Amino acid sequence: MTPVWHLSLASIANRRLAALLTVLAVALSVALLLGVERVRNDARAGFAQTLSGTDLVVGARTGAVQLLLYSVFHIGDATNNVSWASIEEVAALPQVAWLVPIALGDSHRGHRVVGTTAAFFEHYRYGERRALRFAAGRAFAGMPGGLFEVVLGAEVAARFGYRVGERIVLNHGSTGGVGGPxxxxxxxxxxxxxxxxxxxxxxxxxxxxxxxEGLEAIHVDWQGGAPIPGVKIGPEHVRKFDLAPKSVTAALLGLDSRTAVFRVQRRINAYPGEPLSAILPGATLQELWSLVGMAEKALLAVSALVVMVGLAGLVAVVVASLGERRRELAILRALGAGPGQVFALLAVESLLLALAGCVLGLALLYGAGALAAPWLSARHGLQLSLGLPSAGEWGLLAAVLGASLLASLVPALRAYRYSLADGMTIRI
Known part of the structure; x- marks a missing residue:
């Protein structure tokens, strides 16, 4: 071990309490910076995989982002519906392996009601092609027994305390916020x-x-968006009517081969029966993230500022200790240490403190991640990665060490300027 490294370690050990607090401050700021970066990347990956395994989303002619918003995120309303005849023709295309129709329009206490088929539970995928799981109960059955059966999303059931076997009433239209009229x-x-x-x-x-069919059944005695005056058809009689859907809002498509996706997309976009749009959900999700992902950049900037505060604390501790160490540095000069060695001593001390802070910050990050990952997955569906640091995270660590080295120039330059006479003079 070179004299500079040996002296730096001895000096840090002599000031162990102040050094430990400095390392802890740097570690917390580094853990926050890397934690924000990891959550940001995992959130982006999860957002991009809100819908996975679906090759195309089909709806009435509109913009790609708008179609994705109302068909997948249930935000906003469609400009028009797609006739059931068109859906059947699209499903009959030789390249289409499966099709899941989606019908929107009704709600329950501010939450969207999605009309679909049992194939939704079979083919809907998210994340790394993960299938939907049931916390309780089962999927709704087909006609005739499952006509008035409903499956609830986890947030709906938790918000209102619903359980399997309870009866609920749907609302016409999607007005009103959550829990509102x-x-x-x-x-x-x-x-x-x-x-x-x-x-x-x-x-x-x-x-x-x-x-x-359930959506059709509750509207058999409605016309033009309102109940037909004087007409009341009870649930025991609706099965006598034709409950085949007349139109739907959109459809999710899976193809036999991913290589055919652009060919099928062009064919649907040029469909002569009615104006349709077919979009690639993955590409559109990335486009949507670019519009709504500004908060992640602001959060990363805030965490970078926290790191700078931690490094400023490191510099403050080293500078504050210089007044007590002027005699120590002067003795080193008297024993033959050059100005460059004194400069290196302070720079190495700051670098060692920052390096220890980075190591401890990584340990805190993985410890907190291991504790929080199950809760984030269960409560928010966020899959937190616990693998080795990515190239971007290594880059951030290198930037922290580089910034600490630059910050160490302040106390190192001050030590460099101390003269031997100034260090040996007793100030009164």
């Missing part, structure tokens, strides 16, 4: 909760899933 109720045709989905961190958590 609705336009009208389908009170004569309540639905029975038959399943509650496990939390997935996707918009499905905030939705109620019913069969397409």
């Amino acid at each position: 609705a336009f009208a109720e389908h009170g004569d045709k309540p639905f029975t909760v038959v399943g509650v989905l496990a939390r997935s961190g996707t918009p499905v958590d905030r939705a109620l899933l019913v069969g397409l």
Whole structure:
């Protein structure tokens, strides 16, 4: 070990309490910086995989982001519906392996009601192609027994305390916030909760899933968005009517081969029956993230400022100790240490403190991540990665060490300027 490193370690050991507090401050700031970076990347990956395994999303002609917002995130309303005849023709394309229709329009206490088929639970994937799981109950059955059955997302069930077997009433339209008033109720045709989905961190958590026939059934005595005056058809009689859907809002498509996705997309976009749009959900999710992901950059900037505060504390501790160490530095000069060696001594001390802070910060990050990962996955559907630091995180660590080395120039330059006579003079 060179004399500079030996003296630096001895000096740090002699001031162990102040050094420990400095290392802890740097470690906390480094853990925050890397934690924000990791959560930011994992949140972006989770957002991009809100819908995975789906090759195309089909809806009425509109913008890609708008189609994704109302079909996947259930935000906003469609410009138009897609006729059921068109959906059947799209499903009959030779390259289409499966199709899941989605019908929106009704709500329950501010949460969207999604009309679909049992194939939704089979083909909907999120994250790394993870399937939806049931926390309780089962999927709704088909006709005729499952006509008035509903499956609840995890957030809906938790917010209102619903359990399997309870009966709930759907609202017509999507007005009103969560728990707020609705336009009208389908009170004569309540639905029975038959399943509650496990939390997935996707918009499905905030939705109620019913069969397409169930949506048709509650509207058999409605016309033009309002009840038909003097007409009241009870739930025991609606099965006599034709409950086949007339139109849907959108559809999720899976193809036999990913290589055919652009060919099928062009064919759907040029569909002669009615104006349709087919979008690539992955590419559109990335486009949407670029619009709503500004908060992540602000959060990263705040954590970088915290790191700078930690490094400023490091400099303050080293500078404050210089007054007590002027005699020590002067003795080193008297014993033959050059100005460059005194400069290196202070720089190495700061670098060692910053390096120890980075190591401890990594340990804190992995410890906190191991504790928080199960809770984040269960409550928010965020899959927190606990692997080795990525290239970006190594870059941040290198930047912290580089910044600490630059910050150490302040006390090192001051020590460099101390003369031997000044250090040996007793000040009164």
